[in-house]
Amino acid sequence: MNLKRVLVVIIGIICHFGTSAQKSQDAWCGTTELDKINKSRDPNYEIFRNAQDRAVLNGSYDLKTGGLIQIPVVVHVIYRLDAQNISDEQIQSQIDALNKDYRANNWDTMLVPSVWKHLIADCEIEFVLANRDVNGKIHSGITRTQTSVVDICKLGGDVYYNSIKGGHDIWDRNSYLNFWVCELEGSLYGFSTLPGAAKESDGIVIDWESFGTIGTAKYPSDKGRTCTHEVGHWLNLKHIFGTSVCGDDMVPDTPLQEKENYGCPSFPKISSMCGNGPDGDMFMNYMDYTQDKCMYMFTKGQKTRMLSTLLGARASLASSKGYNGVNSVVRPSFSIGPNPANLALIVNSDQAEEINTIRLFSISGQEVYSSAGRIPKDSHSIDLRDVDNGIYILGISTPSGTYSEKIIVQHD
Ligand SMILES: [Zn+2]
Structure with missing residues (x-):
């Protein structure tokens, strides 16, 4: 083998490993995978999910009766190392980030290309740490569990939501949005159940280095947007790129795009295969795979889908006893x-x-x-x-x- 040939082989090997490392580093949401697992476990789950999609498409929900909805949140911190026992302040920074993003109060909406500015949605959804537990007792809305179980938050596993096995039982999903913050395997930053999942595990799991905006939150998932994305799933949003080439997210005002975007693309990024020029992919949408600093909008169509969930499968949250008080975020103009x-x-x-x-x-x-x-x-x-x-x-x-x-x- 001559020198040139050796070099070509070496470069080929570097490119191969370089590409797979990049791919696995960026494929950070496990929700599609969890959805597949849940479908294989329970045939009724898929029937429920399809019925939900039909109800949204048929406009079955009277969204005018919605108004501002406040969701009580409980955060279950499950830690093996002391560093994973994240601070109350870091947890609050995540709640603050969610409130900015779901009220379109985040400063970076100003970066949305002008062609889509009219689609930016104030989703009129707010999040607040619960101040009552499932028994009605005053509580901080944060539980802390030390564990010795390695890989406790495995995707599709059943340990993190089981107190007997070393995790923490869910708080009633009809009254709380449950987060489990723990160590996730490999490249995953987070995953969520979709409405219709089993009641024991219905919530969101986020890696301890992708939760909040301070403390252990680590670039590129250090702006709280893994949670913004996963809460979107929890409220029944699909990825903006769907599940196939030029796939549909069942939201009318998001463009079709060929596949997921990673990193931080430049506008316009056109998927010629889907004919989405001249504006191209809406890669700054929270439901793409771009970095935290490069995603900053939900559309009005996505808001409709989420509010339909809050008037449908998750309607019980509106009468939750998990939070007493008024804590509405003042929306500056x-x-x-x-x-x-x-x-x-x-x-x-x-x-x-x-x-x-x-x-x-x-x-x-x-x-x-x-x-x-x-x-x-x-x-x-x-x-x-x-x-x-x-x-x-x-x-x-x-x-x-x-x-x-x-x-x-x-x-x-
Ligand atoms: Zn996702």
């Missing part, structure tokens, strides 16, 4: 980003809401920017070139109150 920010921070204001002042403070309270007296009507840019790296508080004062948000300044 402006978006702020990017966050982290480098050269500039942009505040986009709704025409309806007037802004009096925008101020930026360091964590020690020192004002580093004030806009007083010069607020343009709809978009305002704050020059950050002379602001040091660090954490800051942005305060926006409006006639109806003051809104503040934590901003990270990070110069490249």
Whole structure:
């Protein structure tokens, strides 16, 4: 074998392993696989699922009666190593991220290409840690279980939701959205049951390094969007790419796309096989496989499908006893980003809401920017070139109150 041939073989081997490593690294959602397993276990499951799809397509639910729905959440932390016993703050950061994404309050909606901006949905769904357990007793909405079982959260396994085997029993799925946070095998970040699954396991499993936005959350799944994606499944959304080439997600306002997208594509990314030009794939949709920082929208059609679930298979959540109190997220009429920010921070204001002042403070309270007296009507840019790296508080004062948000300044 001459040298050139040897090189070709070596490069071939590198490319082969390179590709499979990349593929397995990015195939991070196990929901389709779990769906297949559940179908093989229970013939009635598939019958129920098909009936649900027909009901949504037939418009069987009166969505006008919906309004804002608040879902009580319980998080079961199951840890083998101390580091996996994630903090209360990290858990709250995930709840906060879900609330931003499901109310379209996330700053990065401003990155949605203009052709799809009119499709961005405020899903009118909010999440709150339960403050009552299944017996009506006051509770934090967080359970913690130490285990010695390796691979406790195996996809299709039955240990994580079984207290006797070392996991933690589900809290009644009719009153709570159950998360199990634990160590997932291989490249998986998370998986969810779809409506109709067995009542003992009906919830979402997320890897301890893909939950929340602080602490152990690790790039590229460090913006809480594994949960946003999996909750979409739990509310009956399919992947935007369907289950076959140019597959259908049964949502009318999402384009067909040839297959899943990984990483962070550039717009437009056209699937010529499905004829989806000139705009191409909606790869920034939460139900694709892109990185956390590159997914930032649900469509109105996806909202319809999720609300149908909350009026159908998961209707009992509306009368859950898992949470007492009012904790509605105030939806500001402006978006702020990017966050982290480098050269500039942009505040986009709704025409309806007037802004009096925008101020930026360091964590020690020192004002580093004030806009007083010069607020343009709809978009305002704050020059950050002379602001040091660090954490800051942005305060926006409006006639109806003051809104503040934590901003990270990070110069490249
Ligand atoms: Zn998925």
